[in-house]
Amino acid sequence: MSTKTDRERTALLQGTLDLLILRTLALGSHHGHGIALAIQHSSQGALLVDHGSLYPALQRLEASGWIRAEWGVSDNNRRARFYELTAAGRKQLAKEATEWRRLTEAVALVLGPELSRG
């Protein structure tokens, strides 16, 4: 059963985290740790990925068939599970990215310039 804090966290991240993971994997296969760092880097540190939420998200994406995983060896010789995008995942990424852009544009329009200041 989910707890309340859990619910808030997923509510915050669920949609976006999936999108960010898919986007990161579009650049090449990665292990979970690498994905977290990559998101952090490309957002210039603005987005801090909760490591605890990352794996359930990966699990969910894998179950949906958008990514697949395989055990491999990392750059510094650690065993790690490497994720890569599937064809279905690529389509999903395109779809979600478009939706996200549309949403943010719409929200930005509604907020307007003066309100965003306050």
Next chain:
Amino acid sequence: MRWFNRRSNDDFAAEVESHIEMEVDRLVAGGMSETDARFAARRAFGNPTSAKERFHDARFGSSLESLAQDARYALRGMRKAPGFAIVAVASLAIGIGANTTMFSAIDTLLLRTPAHVRDADRIHRLYIQSLEADGRTYTSPKEGYRTYLAIRDHTPGIEAAAAFDAERVSSGRGADARSLSAVFVTPSFFPLLGVRPALGRFFAAEEERDEGDHAAVLGYAAWRGQFGGDSSVLGRPIDVGGTPYTIVGVAPDGFTGVDVDRVDLWLPLGAARAYMGPQVVDPNGRSYWLEMLVKRRADVSLETLRKQTTQVYQDSRRNEPKFGGDFPKQSVLPGAISAARNPGASADARVSLWVGGVALLVLLIASANVANLLLLRGLNRSREIALRLSLGATRLRVMRHFLVEGALLALFGGASALILARWTTSVLHSFLLPNATRESILDPRLLGFTALVAILAGLLASILPALVTARRDFGTLLNGGRAMHGSTRLGLQRALIGGQVMLATVLLVGAGLFVTSLRNVRSIDLAVDVEHVLYVDAGIGTKRLGSRDRDARASNDAMYMSILESVRRLPGVARATVTAGEPLGSSTAVSIRRPNGPAPVQGQPVPFMHEVGTDYFETMGTPLVRGRYFTASDQGRGAHVAIIDEATAKQYLPDGNGLEGCVYLGDGGCTEIVGVVKNTVLWQVTGDRGTVVYVPLGSWDDLAISMLEVRAKGDPTLLIPSLRQAILATMPDLPWIDIRPIRERLAPQYRPWQLGASMFTAMGMLALCLAAIGLYGLLSYVVARRSREIGIRKALGSPTGGLVRLVVGSGLATTLVGVTVGIVIALAGGRFIASQLYGVSTRDPLVVLIAAGTLTLIATLACLAPARRAARVDPMVALRVD
């Protein structure tokens, strides 16, 4: 979902570990100490256990566990609401049990391949179908030995043919005598069915006519029962009607040939000569006593077989010396191996199917009832469900919860149904198939069927509540609001109850029709005291006496007369008499005409002639219409008197009162008709009565006495032991004495109506109760839910009577809609059962009225308790609730 691609917990844990190690590496590389880095990495990850749990939840494998969770949850809920659980389980048990019971009968009668029989689909019973002059067809399964030989030898499309006849035979003498169920068979019977003996052998081809050493095969149960399952039984003698037979084999366990009744003894066809005379296995004999089986060749179609056998049959009849001429109107129909699936379809089988359909209706009603209970429970638990949804339970999960609850209820219902069915099947079987070997309730077919029905019932009951509840909007509930709208109208619940009422109406109308039919059939005047008369067959006449064997006949008659004397002295006996042959059945036919009347025309119907002892009509309870009964002085050769029944008088001696001074019976001389009696039943209770001429014993034919009729003062069955004792005291060395009340002989004829009446009534009552429970539950819920509204109304001065009317009215409205639709369906569907009814129209207004009235009455009663509760609502209390 990819269920097949499941990850183990360990695999996931390894991934988490690897992640933390990498984070430690990164932090250490950034200059942190190993201990600090490890701590920071763990903190950044959050709680690894919780992540693992979430991984676990996301995985499909966990659904088995959550299913168990749902089941535990449902069980807890049932424990908390035992009333709901009991009513739901009982409803389902009734519905499922009814189906299990009917299936066991239908399976035995119609579906099951007889035990040990191979290639049953290519084995056919042959029926002879004749087109009568009046255009009706008449189907008979019985043919003569001659026809069997012809079919066996001249039909190209068959692999084998066999013939058989089931009878009861006597074994042993005096106090040790037993009655055994025997089947006379051709030796080809066993190989045709593909059955192998459990012990020893079956019959050899040359044993067919039973002319050499007498061989017998024991049934398995008789072998276990009477011979203790001793394998040295082979070669031992067994007495069959006074003739020693040698046991040569034992049939396998449960083998009953192609019928369902238990068989104690298998005898070669020719053994029947001792019972029915030498003509039975004479190719030119005229006994139509055999049922025939053929095994169709795999490459021959049923239609070809029909043509071939019909051709063979007609050729054989054409060449028959005693029946010269063509029989173009007769044909052979190869039927299924099951006797109940004959072309005429036995009434028992048809009614069983009907009641099976009714049982399905009851299942529907029971499921609807449980669905309603679940729906109402869902409404009562709205707040709890809303809470679960808001805490992250998916609607699928909530739906599944209902399905799991339904499945659990079905499981309990199914188990209870089996316990119930153990009893009901034995009642039904003893009624419908008294001599059949019965499968245990744990028979895999029955268990499988029960499980299937239970699953169906569980699904039917829970799918609707699951869908409805999952779709509902619970938004306002959590904020303390009361979902007044929508949930008080309860359209779906009302529809379900209306449906139950409708089905109950249909069943009650059916019950009424069958009950009326049964009453009509029962009230047919049989002109015989069916309730008190017993037949006693002392079995002396088993070896049929040749008509010219005067000494044997005299000693036979003397024995019967001395038995009659001892029977008449018994205290419980009102009257007793003797007859040659069984009354109320066929016998010698004799023409009857006035001296100046036209000579009888060959082929015209003629009356039957029964030879009866003094006191015959008094014993049988056949009322006299005119004239007198026989007296003691009428007995014996030379007494030229006769009594005729009304039909004979009307048909053969018109324009007269029947009391003729002189008529010619057959080739005999002048016979005086001294009395006219009522027409008695002849074979069929509802069938044609035929015409009968009665003459005093010994005055006409040379038939030997073969039967006693005894009228008991009270219950005839209570008289049986003392009768047997009295007879054995007179004649200690008799074979089995068969004593049975007439009503037992006629009972099978009442069975279809009895079955229909009792089953429809039982099911109709169940349906009625279920509908009433449903209505009660619904209205109770409504009253509980609307107590605030009722309280306000009361506070505003609304009279109590109005409130009662409101509640009762809403329940009655639902009921009346159900009753009306039910009546329409019953009227429209009536024609389907018209052929099973007797003397009642399917639109009998009284039946419909009683059904509708009963339902409305019971529904009103079901409404009253909730209505009274509504009337008692205290406005102050009701308004203070939330």
